[in-house]
Amino acid sequence: MTSSVFRCAWALVATAGMLEAAPPAIPIWPGAAPGERGNIGEEYDSTTPQDALIAGKPAIRLANVSVPTIAIYHAPADKNTGAAVLVCPGGGYNILAYDLEGTEVCEWLNSIGITGVVLKYRVPKRDGQAPYFAPLQDAQRAIGIVRAHAKNWGVDPMRVGVLGFSAGAHLCAALSASTSRIYSRVDDSDEVSCHPDFQLLIYPGGLLKEGQGYTLAPEVAVNSSTPPTFLVMAENDPVHAENILAYAMALKAERVPLEMHMYPTGGHGYGLRPTKDFVTSWPMRAEDWMRSRGLLEHN
């Protein structure tokens, strides 16, 4: 059963949509998230005035996230294609670039008729756990919630994809590779599949097994059930373009449909803010890819 807290939150979402304000962030766990012991400090934006601007603007860097949430950016009714994308910001599993790689992406998705769901997953890494462990619980839970509410939200549960940047892209790949929930069932939303129908990995980090050349890390292993994948990265990315080359090779070997765009320059962490680097035209490539896969056809 969905808790009354949840029902109240969903009502808020609908209200926010009408007012066209930023949608509220809704906790994804009814109580404390699995394994939380209350020892993480208060959530805050760790960006300081000294931090470098990105395309002339600052970026939010959320730290100490222990109450993971989703915020639903509904596609405008006249444009709604029924497709939905869970957006996973990056930040090295230390912080979340919540606007640059989150809310701004949802606004773009809305412009092409897709419902954007920004995931605020737990950071930093929890002691004694893999950096992606708590975030993967959050991502699995979030996909289940989206599918469980598909009808109410005008979403086609067979067109729920994921899009992530940097560590958030690693999280997408780990989600695609996971075969079952890594937490105890909470409610009905944990009964529906948490496997994405497609994934977009933007300058992914951490896909490689350290010191093993082009071998993928075990938590992002590719097999024939890996969803169709879109990859973009710059050759001069300090987080290593080898990540997408290795992932592409594995996808090809498993005959998973793949599209990949590697540009010479652009570095890391540009989100979808346009700069003079051509890599920042990736949203146009991504839109074409989704359209060519039939993901943007109206219900």
Place this chain on the structure above:
Amino acid sequence: MPPSIALWPGAAPGETGKIGPEHEMTKEGDPLTGGRPVVRLGDISTPTITVFRPPAEKDTGAAVLVCPGGGYYILAYDLEGSEVCEWLNSIGVTGVLLKYRVPRREGLPRYAVALQDAQRAMGLVRSHAKEWGIDPNRLGVLGFSAGGHLCTVLSASEARTYPRVDEADDLSCHPNFQILVYPAYLLKDVTGYVLGPEVAVAPSTPPTFMVMTEDDPEHPEDVLAYAMELKRQKVPMELHLYPTGGHGYGLRPTNELVTTWPQRAADWLRNRGLLAHN
């Protein structure tokens, strides 16, 4: 089409007159590409270049040697040749269409005589740079399939593979950039991601643009392996890999997204400053 210029003053190196005459091999009933037939030239023993000049008001001074594909058996001369030169002209680039020798000559590597022709052509273009209004430092190559392989062999070659003919052979035959469209034969072994020795990548390999599809029967592993080497050698590269489209589409637009590659290539050329006017 503009007039063709013979590459070699006499017979091409090693030619004994056994091959020829050159002829069109496309037959009625051959499959169409982008709804149209394709010219397939066979038995070429007199290699040529044909210079397609852009309109004067658009001319950027950049030039590209275009190498059609055809498995080193034939040349897809319009699909992967003259039509490409016309597109290059539309973005202010001189297109130089290379008609290299096919089929493979007995007893030689499949690319051997084609490489001689490509090396000779690059020197000839640079030697005529002033006359043709070309910047000799913005001379690139663009090849399809086997022609893509030929471009990479040319980029990897360190010296002429034939005896000097004239001053044109004293000029560099190294391309300033290369565009590989569904290249073939780059791998020594398809499963191993190891490049053939004749296409080895070095820091001097020119900046490279590549496009291919995952379902290409000629193996997208080619571009992935080449990309890994370019990355390792810190050579600037751009790679677009699309899910579908097969092989041999040239630049005729179909409903496959991969056929938008000329727009990506034009952006890349522009971004590298290759389309800045003299």
